[in-house]
Amino acid sequence: MNSKCCAKTLIKEILKTSLKTFKERLEAQKLIYVAQEVFNVGFSYSFMWYSRGPYSKALARDLRVCDLPPIKECVSPAVLSMINSFVNDLRNLNTPLSKSLEIVASYLMLKKEVFPKPEDPVKELRIRKPYLKEGEIMEAIKVLNTYL
């Protein structure tokens, strides 16, 4: 990958979003976290654990200022297809995509990066995010597990 602006290209390609609203930008943050952690896309953004899950200030800045390099310069067709398929699987759930992405990204961060490490990341998610329903959490994690 030769451009630091590739994250924005990937977001546009997968989410087809304008990135104009706060909700769209939050969704984009979660997608990039998952792309790095599950699909090993080497963007190297460092994420903080905020109330709505992983959040990178550097990514937020890049989403604001970056141009869009061509997707072929950013990720291989195989990886792109896997990420697409993952997001489509989440879209097929009965939960809005923004929520499903928040669930999977937060679950991954609780499992891999947050300290002290929770014994049960699912239980932790339910405590931290009471606005999420148990069914929504379990369904989204089930999809995630098929890609891990």
Added chain:
Amino acid sequence: MKYVYDEVHGYIPLNDFERKVVDTPTFQRLRRIKQLAQAWFVYPGAVHTRFSHSLGVMHLMEKAVNKLSSKGFLKRDDLQLLKVAALLHDVGHTPYSHAIETFFRIKFGLKHEDLSAWIIIEDPYISSTLKEYGLDPYEVAAVIRGKHREASYNLLMSSDMDVDRLDYLLRDALHTGVKYGVIDLERIIQTLELDEEGNIAVPQKAVQAAESFYIARLHMYRSVYYHKTIASYQLLIQEIYKLMTETKETKELLKPFTDPEGLRKAIREGLLYLWDDFFIGGLMNVILNKKLGNEELRELIRLYLRRESYKALYEWIGFSNESPLNKEVIEELKDLVSSVSGGEEIKECIKLYVEIIPILSEGAEVRVLTNKGAIRINRYEGSIVKYLPESMGIIRLYALPICEQKVKALISKFLKH
């Protein structure tokens, strides 16, 4: 209990544990790193250090946690963890603060927060002191890196209105004399709350205090943190450090502080305390006195010591909710830069400076507590912050004295075009 008199907050108490951390050589290093790097070239009083700022941040963390726990938002159990994380949040700062940090960030992707985490976990003085008093260094590092399980801890340490910013705005305003950097700290602390998700929040009655914080920060960006002359000296010291690492003779003198591996080794061996403003300043004097390195390096050091750094010959500042920068203008300026060379001795006598500064950190903004729930302050009808632009852009062309006339002529052509 010992007390340190601080120019911003008055007496700051230190318990035995905190005193032991402060007394480590690694923490004492912060006495020898200026908070505002080269700002004293413009504001002669801006010679305060990371040491006093770190004590101030710890003090404010205690006040914030006490207030939040008295209102039932936080448990007081983690007060010591949060205080020591606040005390150590800048322990990894490079000499000359952000100038040399920028060199390490661009060349190696290394930030001072990463260095702070390495120090907390691996520095023999700091790490053993934390363990001796029952704290897990990994947990302290997690708060500083924003990866603690309690998101509210991360937000207290790093968000729009965190304890770090509350201290540095007041401290920097005091030392520079920039009056519009002053904020109503007592009102902010007194009214501080957390929303249901753990975000920093204020009640509606305290919105003005939060607003004044945002506005003060914006003024400080323009008057101090991104001031054209201060930024020029940061560019110069960054270039000097880069050249020092590229010349064999000077690199040897600078070692092990030339790359992440060297820094990490120094941390593990308890030698990081040698890396301070004095070391770099002294090295510059030795290089000139002994005629070390190449002529370009020596000339840049001369310019630094004589206060003859890059001049901003072109400046554009704009605000926007989207990208505030005109990309076509930047491309044209890049062409202009590539057409200028300083000649044999100084190859890069012109520099293009492009910065985008967020005025609001999306996701980490202050929330306003209303009867309809918590609202992000930039979406709250009753606040002027709603009408602030989300970011500020700066484009500048800097040139050294040797090519000033040539660059001026090119800029005048560019402006007509």
